Amino acid sequence: MAPSQDSFAPRREAPLFGRLAIIGIGLIGSSIAHAAKALNLAGRVVLYDREPEVRQRARELGLGHEIADSAAAAVADADHIILCVPVGACGPVAAEIASALKPGAILSDVGSVKKSVVEAVTPHLPEGVQFVPAHPVAGTENSGPDAGFPSLFLNRWCILTPAEGADPAAIAATRQFWEGMGAIVEIMTASHHDLVLAVTSHLPHLIAYNIVGTAEDLAAVTQSEVIKFSAGGFRDFTRIAASDPTMWRDVFLHNKDAVLEMLGRFSEDLAVLTRAIRFGDGDTLHKHFTRTRAIRRGIVALGQEKPETEKLRKD
Numbered sequence: 001m002a003p004s005q006d007s008f009a010p011r012r013e014a015p016l017f018g019r020l021a022i023i024g025i026g027l028i029g030s031s032i033a034h035a036a037k038a039l040n041l042a043g044r045v046v047l048y049d050r051e052p053e054v055r056q057r058a059r060e061l062g063l064g065h066e067i068a069d070s071a072a073a074a075v076a077d078a079d080h081i082i083l084c085v086p087v088g089a090c091g092p093v094a095a096e097i098a099s100a101l102k103p104g105a106i107l108s109d110v111g112s113v114k115k116s117v118v119e120a121v122t123p124h125l126p127e128g129v130q131f132v133p134a135h136p137v138a139g140t141e142n143s144g145p146d147a148g149f150p151s152l153f154l155n156r157w158c159i160l161t162p163a164e165g166a167d168p169a170a171i172a173a174t175r176q177f178w179e180g181m182g183a184i185v186e187i188m189t190a191s192h193h194d195l196v197l198a199v200t201s202h203l204p205h206l207i208a209y210n211i212v213g214t215a216e217d218l219a220a221v222t223q224s225e226v227i228k229f230s231a232g233g234f235r236d237f238t239r240i241a242a243s244d245p246t247m248w249r250d251v252f253l254h255n256k257d258a259v260l261e262m263l264g265r266f267s268e269d270l271a272v273l274t275r276a277i278r279f280g281d282g283d284t285l286h287k288h289f290t291r292t293r294a295i296r297r298g299i300v301a302l303g304q305e306k307p308e309t310e311k312l313r314k315d
């Protein structure tokens, strides 16, 4: 059974926004739709996706209050608009909806990369529309309109990266919206966001994509036993490596500099471990593994580990 509405965040008595428009009905767009409707964060939740079969599925699932047939129709008269499309599509979608945005509206997004999204969206912003970029650091390896669930953002970070001088009221409303879905909001610059996420999210995905590909390439040598014996660490990598190819292609193309910087550091550190193994330097290995174990325990102590959310999802 899905968690009851009140079990993950309190329902608002009065909606925060009159009309919320969500462009892109995948994992994140459908999760926001579930939560915003259940928690009364918006009086009317309108969704649009460029794929007709996704719109059809969203209707069958009863997502939001209405599925629009064009992006312009979805955003017309909307107070808050969230782009939930792959990062490479944010600029083109902003161009598509620009003339339909009403003055005073707050435009936002959920992209996993922030600097390139800001650069792509800002030139299309009409006078009187505020852009408050957001990135909920919450997700799964699943995509599409069936993948969403309302408690996805509960106790997870949501990073806002407003430009210097952005309207404080628009930032405050965006913060309230994400806090309303149970997220913990932090504000930083887009560049800093991209550097931090390169190491905490983008690099781990690249490593997972790489190791699963390598194992597959070695199938002949291992007699395909990678699949049979993949109960432990490798299985965790396969979950991550099952993440959406379009989304992750865009992440790496749009956070190139930060990912390459972190990949360089990663390769240097890997060389140190490689040397320790080659020369039987157990002390170096033991010290390193002790340090990383402490990091994991710190994350668990901070409550940033996922099982809580996963559990809610399965209930």
Ligand SMILES: NC(=O)c1ccc[n+]([C@@H]2O[C@H](COP(=O)([O-])OP(=O)(O)OC[C@H]3O[C@@H](n4cnc5c(N)ncnc54)[C@H](O)[C@@H]3O)[C@@H](O)[C@H]2O)c1
Residues within 6 Å of the ligand: 023, 024, 025, 026, 027, 028, 029, 048, 049, 050, 051, 054, 084, 085, 086, 087, 089, 092, 093, 110, 111, 112, 113, 135, 136, 137, 138, 139, 140, 141, 142, 143, 144, 145, 244, 247, 251
């Ligand atoms: N998946 C995650 O774990 C996760 C977590 C946080 C943020 N994000 C970010 O959220 C965004 C969406 O990711 P998702 O996982 O929901 O992806 P998804 O693949 O589940 O959904 C994306 C949807 O966008 C639609 N779309 C693509 N281009 C479009 C366009 N031009 N106009 C209208 N619709 C369009 C697609 O048809 C698809 O239905 C991405 O920018 C991603 O970086 C993802």
Ligand SMILES: O=C(O)C(=O)C[C@]1(C(=O)O)C=C[C@@H](O)C=C1
Residues within 6 Å of the ligand: 111, 112, 136, 137, 138, 139, 140, 141, 200, 201, 202, 240, 243
């Ligand atoms: O848990 C997962 O499946 C995720 O990959 C989620 C994850 C992450 O790296 O933490 C992936 C990309 C998003 O931008 C935010 C969250």
